[in-house]
Amino acid sequence: MAGTDGRGGRRRNPYQLTDDTPVYVISVAAQLSGLHPQTLRQYDRLGLVSPDRTPGRGRRYSARDIELLRQVQALSQSEGINLAGIKRIIELENQVAALQARVAELSSVVESAAAAMSQREAAVHASYRRDLVRYEDVQHGGALVVWRPKKAHD
Secondary structure, three states: OOOEOOOOOEOOOOOOOOOOOOOEOHHHHHHHHOOOHHHHHHHHHHOOOOOEEOOOOOEEEOHHHHHHHHHHHHHHHOOOOOHHHHHHHHHHHHHHHHHHHHHHHHHHHHHHHHHHHHHHHHHHHHOOOOOOOOOOOOOOOOOOOOOOOOOOOO
């Protein structure tokens, strides 16, 4: 897809290399990750690390994919987690990242709405007539005073 990073995001310059740019063939990705190419194919089949594909269906790994391969290997070797567990961990980490992005987006919207509300509130306060006096109910021993203005002919 021209103009996209292959993961739904957009790049400013299609020739700019980012961590998500798929550039490494499977043999290079295997060397960089310290894994056998067949292991990378297996991880792809299981959905653990799914690299982008060329029009000829060749795998192209990004720097982010290489890092994910290393993470899968570490979880498998050091932590003893099976591949199904690793897949679930990756899914949950992706879900957390998406939720964090959504929270940041919604926080921005809330901040904008609060700023707009403060501006409207300030405009309302600025429009108050200054000749109006605030009414305070004052009790004077239960007496009631009625004031009637004099008529002009009196």
